[in-house]
Amino acid sequence: MTTFVDRVELHVAAGNGGHGCASVHREKFKPLGGPDGGNGGRGGDVTLVVDQSVTTLLEYHHGPHRKATNGKPGEGGNRSGKDGQDLVLVVPDGTVVLDKQGNVLADLVGHGTTFVAAQGGRGGLGNAALASARRKAPGFALLGEPGDMRDLVLELKTVADVALVGYPSAGKSSLISVLSAAKPKIADYPFTTLVPNLGVVTAGSTVYTVADVPGLIPGASQGRGLGLEFLRHVERCSVLVHVLDTATLESDRDPVSDLDIIEEELAQYGGLGNRPRVVVLNKIDVPDGKDLAEMVRPDLESRGYRVFEVSAVARTGLKELSFALAELVAQARAARPQEESTRIVIRPKAVDDAGFTVTREADEMYRVRGEKPERWVRQTDFNNDEAVGYLADRLNRLGVEDELLKAGARAGDGVAIGPEENAVVFDWEPTMMSGAEMLGRRGEDHRMEAPRPAAQRRKDRQAERDEAEREFDDFDPF
Structure with missing residues (x-):
């Protein structure tokens, strides 16, 4: 049964925001108490958190949908509605988060490092929050936004100071078992090590970690054996x-040729040319092994390698x-750049940034893209005429209608808001009035206005009678 997994595909979905509520306060002797609809709750986030007690991605291999x-x-x-509960997924130290195209989204190193893999949707505003001096009785509320849905790839890259590389059965597992307290599987056949093993070594005041990487063979960088994995x-x-x-x-192998082959595979893999190298000639407890080590050592030292003759058994x-x-x-740690203190980077928008774009497409179609229009x-709720009218007002105030006119749009042309695969499409009518607007300004209810003085009411009634009489005098049935 597989117990070590270092690469998985993870499908995460954040929670959707709750819808706002359209409600009117009702109370005895107070039939029009005003809007009192609450806001929807925020959807829960999906967050990856590094936990050093976790060493594998096996959990997400069996359950990739979260x-x-x-x-x-x-x-x-x-x-207001209750917020959704955040989902926290623990990952090993050294996990790299990539998208489906292979772009690195996050490199999680260090206990407690977090990355928001999917952000929850905002909750919709209720009609109480939408009320204003001009819009005293909104008959609609905003819908909650859907949460992010993402397909991710998690790759584990072991966080260690020293890596032991070499052919299968070269003695790497034996070496790490005597240098540290690690207890890897050791046997006298190739590919005994199927997963990386980590060990902690203390030398004087320096404590460092050693990784035993599964054996490499020719063609490892192209996927042969376990090398590429x-x-x-x-x-x-x-x-x-x-x-x-x-x-x-094996008669066709010797330490120098083994070194050349492994170096070629590392070069083919790439990115490791600047790492300091050390050569360990292992198994000198065998008489022929001691003689061969003394024979090849001068050649290896002439190449600039530091050479050590060891025996893991003895x-x-x-x-x-x-x-x-x-x-x-210690030298490598000292050469690393010091971590800078947290800086706040402010990137103001350009003064001419409208927050959206209008592009003309084929067949007299215009597409509007931008964070605000797409979010709105x-x-x-397109089943509510007043809500649709409110959307039209917001787009008009943002300047979408003006930009459509500048782009050459005419009445009846198609306008799409959003990406091609998920857009809202409608026939554009400049300064079009919705049914709710024809009856009055959206959200206004004259019954909720402050009562007028008696003298003003009498004056208004008289003006209405005078207007009716003028219309009757102008009427000619013949």
Whole structure:
């Protein structure tokens, strides 16, 4: 059964925002108490959080679909809906988040590092929040926005200071088991190590981690064997250790040729050319192995490598190796740029940025794209004429109608708001009045206005009678 997974596809969906409520306060002796619809609750976010106690992505291999809860709708009596509960997904240290196209969205390193993978939708405003001095009795509310839905790829890249690389059965697992307290599987056949193993080594005042990467063979960078699957675990390591087998039973292999082949695979993979290298000639406890190590050591040192002769079985040469690795790790840590304090970057919008664009397409079609127009469309209940009229007002105030005129749009031309796969399309009519607007300004209810003085009421009634008499005098039935 698989117990280690370092790459998964994750499908996340944030919660939808709750709809706003359109409600009017009703009370005895107060038939028109005003709008009291509450706002909808916010949808829950989906957040990835690094937890150092987690070492694999196995949980998401078995359950790749994750969804946060939706926000609750608002209610009458100015009661807002409950926010949706955020969904927190724990991931191992060193997880890289990518989209389906392979673009890196986040590199999660360090305990507690977070990334909002999908953001919950906003809750819709109730009619109480939409009321104003001009719009005293809104008969509509805004819909909640849908939450984000994203398809992500999670890749685990082991966070370690030193990586042990080499052919299968070169003794990497044995070496990490004696350098640290790690207990990897050790056997006398190739590809014993199927997953990376981590061990913690203490050398003097320096504590560092060592990763045992599954064995590499020719063609590993192109996917042969297990190399391509686990070469990503070498990327974060500061030091590479070539573990070379000096007692191999294969006649066509020797330490120098093994080193050349592994270096070629690392070069083909790319991005590892600047890492310091150390060569470990392992298995010198075997007589032929000791002789071969002494024979090839001058050649390796002439190439600029630091060479150590060790035996994981006899535990010889390990102290010098561990302190040499500690020195290289300390140098690599000192060379890293210091983390800067948090800076607030302000990027003001350009003065001529209208917040939307209008483009002309084929067949007399115009497309409106922008954050605000598209969000307003999602919030509109198109079954409510007053809500549609409110959307038209908002678009007009934003300047969409003026831009359509400048782009050459004429009455009857098609206008689409939003992306091609999910757009609202309508036939444009400049300064078109909705049914609610014909009856009066949207949201106004004269019954809720302050009572007029008696003298003003008498004056208004007299003006209405005079107007009716003039219309009767002008009427000629013949």
